[in-house]
Amino acid sequence: MMNKLVKTILTFVVAFAIILTIGQNETVLASTIETDSTEILDAYDNIRFYSSYNYQTLTEDRLNQLIVDFYVPASYGDVTITWELDSTYLSLSNHSEIISVQSTTGLVDIEVYPVTILQVPSILHGDETFELVGHFTYLDESATTSYFGTLVPVIPDTFYGGVLYTFIRYIKLFLEGAALTLGISLVGTVIGFFLALLIVSGKTLTISDSESKSVRIIKQIIQKLASFYIVLFRGTPMIVQASFFWYGLGLFGDALACGLFVVSLNTAAYIAEIIRGGINSIDHGQTEAAKSLGMNKFQTMRYVIFPQAIKNSMPAIGNEFVINIKDTAVLSVIGIFELFNQTRKIAGMHYRQLEAYFVVAIIYLFLTYTVTSILKQVEKRMDLPLKELPSSN
Amino acid sequence: MKEYILQVNNLHKYFSDQEVLKGIHLDVTKGEIISIIGSSGSGKSTLLRCINFLEQPTQGDIIYRGVNYVEHQNDLIHLRKNVAMVFQSFNLFNNLSVIDNLTIAPVKVLHKDKTTSREKALEMLDLVGMREFAHKNTKLLSGGQKQRVAIARSLMMDPEIILFDEPTSALDPEMVGEVLDVMKNLAETGITMLIVTHEMQFAREISDRVIFMHEGIVHEEGSPEDIFINPKETRTRDFLKRVIKEKD
Ligand SMILES: Nc1ncnc2c1ncn2[C@@H]1O[C@H](COP(=O)(O)OP(=O)(O)OP(=O)(O)O)[C@@H](O)[C@H]1O
Ligand SMILES: [Mg+2]
Numbered sequence: 078m079m080n081k082l083v084k085t086i087l088t089f090v091v092a093f094a095i096i097l098t099i100g101q102n103e104t105v106l107a108s109t110i111e112t113d114s115t116e117i118l119d120a121y122d123n124i125r126f127y128s129s130y131n132y133q134t135l136t137e138d139r140l141n142q143l144i145v146d147f148y149v150p151a152s153y154g155d156v157t158i159t160w161e162l163d164s165t166y167l168s169l170s171n172h173s174e175i176i177s178v179q180s181t182t183g184l185v186d187i188e189v190y191p192v193t194i195l196q197v198p199s200i201l202h203g204d205e206t207f208e209l210v211g212h213f214t215y216l217d218e219s220a221t222t223s224y225f226g227t228l229v230p231v232i233p234d235t236f237y238g239g240v241l242y243t244f245i246r247y248i249k250l251f252l253e254g255a256a257l258t259l260g261i262s263l264v265g266t267v268i269g270f271f272l273a274l275l276i277v278s279g280k281t282l283t284i285s286d287s288e289s290k291s292v293r294i295i296k297q298i299i300q301k302l303a304s305f306y307i308v309l310f311r312g313t314p315m316i317v318q319a320s321f322f323w324y325g326l327g328l329f330g331d332a333l334a335c336g337l338f339v340v341s342l343n344t345a346a347y348i349a350e351i352i353r354g355g356i357n358s359i360d361h362g363q364t365e366a367a368k369s370l371g372m373n374k375f376q377t378m379r380y381v382i383f384p385q386a387i388k389n390s391m392p393a394i395g396n397e398f399v400i401n402i403k404d405t406a407v408l409s410v411i412g413i414f415e416l417f418n419q420t421r422k423i424a425g426m427h428y429r430q431l432e433a434y435f436v437v438a439i440i441y442l443f444l445t446y447t448v449t450s451i452l453k454q455v456e457k458r459m460d461l462p463l464k465e466l467p468s469s470n
Numbered sequence: 471m472k473e474y475i476l477q478v479n480n481l482h483k484y485f486s487d488q489e490v491l492k493g494i495h496l497d498v499t500k501g502e503i504i505s506i507i508g509s510s511g512s513g514k515s516t517l518l519r520c521i522n523f524l525e526q527p528t529q530g531d532i533i534y535r536g537v538n539y540v541e542h543q544n545d546l547i548h549l550r551k552n553v554a555m556v557f558q559s560f561n562l563f564n565n566l567s568v569i570d571n572l573t574i575a576p577v578k579v580l581h582k583d584k585t586t587s588r589e590k591a592l593e594m595l596d597l598v599g600m601r602e603f604a605h606k607n608t609k610l611l612s613g614g615q616k617q618r619v620a621i622a623r624s625l626m627m628d629p630e631i632i633l634f635d636e637p638t639s640a641l642d643p644e645m646v647g648e649v650l651d652v653m654k655n656l657a658e659t660g661i662t663m664l665i666v667t668h669e670m671q672f673a674r675e676i677s678d679r680v681i682f683m684h685e686g687i688v689h690e691e692g693s694p695e696d697i698f699i700n701p702k703e704t705r706t707r708d709f710l711k712r713v714i715k716e717k718d
Binding site for chain 2: 366367371380
């Protein structure tokens with residue numbers, strides 16, 4: 078056998094990861110097998126576990142089955158398997174039982190050994206891993222197969238216990254969601270800011286009588302488009318915009334790209350209005366002074382009005398970022414697993430909505446509060462130094 | 471025959487249907503210092519603003535060195551480079567330091583070299599006694615200091631004429647002097663100045679000619695002696711009486 082020459086370790090950890098959950102108890106099984114024989118691999122493939130819940134077969138395609146305890150098979154075909162399990166949390170019975178399992182050919186009786194959960198680790202203890210080792214002989218070859226299992230802590234009945242459990246157990250999921258939420262909000266705000274500059278430039282185009290008719294018409298069209306854009310995006314809910322672009326137009330292959338797109342466009346409309354307000358708040362005298370020095374409208378905007386308008390708008394623009402942290406929750410509607418959607422998933426795992434949404438509320442609060450404080454610090458600093466005039470070259 | 475560098479001919483200005491300037495004639499020779507006085511609303515600011523097209527003249531001519539800019543509005547930069555303006559409210563650029571307030575127009579409009587512009591800016595600041603404030607934020611300056619910077623800024627384009635629209639009216643009394651001193655020094659350099667002012671004593675000392683405006687027309691003009699000592703028109707006399715009374 079050619080495979081015999083090569084020592085191979087095949088790991089099926091992911092392929093055979095089963096989360097066994099019922100009520101309070103949860104186990105996760107993952108398997109590895111050390112072999113260099115294809116026949117044994119085939120045989121190994123035929124080993125079936127059974128949940129005590131309706132005696133369902135646990136295979137790769139039936140993950141997340143709900144069981145209390147589980148059974149390991151005493152054999153497959155003619156091959157007998159002896160199992161070893163060393164754990165203080167689980168016990169493997171010496172006595173086999175016969176269970177009736179639904180198969181394609183009807184009910185079949187199968188000899189199994191029950192594995193009973195003695196106790197469940199607490200969330201503070203963390204996951205308890207165990208190793209289930211099976212020995213069998215097949216085609217005159219001895220083989221050992223190891224299944225690594227994890228006994229997962231149980232969610233306590235109390236509210237505080239549930240909150241603590243939800244937080245500790247799913248911190249990684251929450252963090253992933255929070256990172257995505259922050260990322261989308263930040264990138265969306267930054268892109269939105271630059272788009273807003275374009276929109277504001279369009280909206281504040283000045284039309285003078287000295288220009289040719291075609292230029293005036295083009296400028297008017299641009300102005301109208303900019304105004305329309307602002308009305309459109311401020312006047313419709315972001316959840317509708319997201320659904321429209323994702324489900325409606327279906328232009329995007331990637332929900333995240335679509336989400337970023339929607340947040341950017343939406344934010345741009347709001348920031349455009351903020352900057353326009355900032356421009357209007359700059360006293361007209363500076364514009365006149367610039368004019369009297371021979372500066373044209375573009376130069377006046379670029380070097381005098383815009384820098385001040387944007388600086389004055391910074392607190393409000395920062396606020397848009399904070400608003401986005403909260404409002405990106407609507408992107409769950411197009412299947413982006415940002416913080417809110419992640420929480421919905423978590424809440425569904427134990428049917429403990431209260432605890433999950435309580436935890437996420439705290440996380441959102443933490444994010445918005447922290448970002449607000451950081452922005453305040455930045456604003457304070459921005460006030461002090463005076464920027465040198467950018468070089469003309 | 472005198473050579474006029476600036477001529478205002480039959481200038482009319484309407485704001486909607488209100489006629490604010492009703493046919494102004496004004497000829498300015500090089501180096502002339504002209505004060506424009508008159509009561510509030512008589513159209514003094516509007517006249518200055520029409521001269522450099524901050525307001526669009528409704529009718530009439532603005533001729534600078536032979537070019538009628540009413541007909542050559544594409545070339546306004548040329549006019550504005552030569553006819554500078556100093557405002558009542560200073561209008562410094564708040565996002566720029568003192569020196570950048572001075573250099574921005576030469577660098578961006580005339581595409582002057584930045585280093586030479588800075589050197590020139592320091593000279594101009596020296597002229598108005600503000601050199602040590604070159605790198606300060608304009609927010610930190612007093613009103614008088616701001617106006618001196620604004621004057622220095624107006625000099626950066628080497629203008630032939632400077633229009634002053636009540637340069638000291640927004641100042642606390644103790645700061646009026648420093649600005650007027652700067653203007654007096656400036657007058658001695660031979661630059662042409664049109665000054666709208668309520669400082670009668672100053673107008674009398676500095677001016678070659680004084681113009682009294684009333685309801686959109688030049689009601690009386692003449693030398694400072696003509697206007698302040700022997701005004702012919704009753705309106706001029708009334709106005710001066712009123713202003714002098716206010717001062718006391
Ligand atoms: N942009 C404008 N729109 C409408 N009316 C204006 C405008 N600017 C000035 N006016 C009006 O024109 C008239 C003349 O104003 P102007 O500012 O020229 O007067 P002034 O002589 O400078 O007065 P003051 O001494 O108060 O500065 C006033 O009645 C004023 O209300
Ligand atoms: Mg005025």
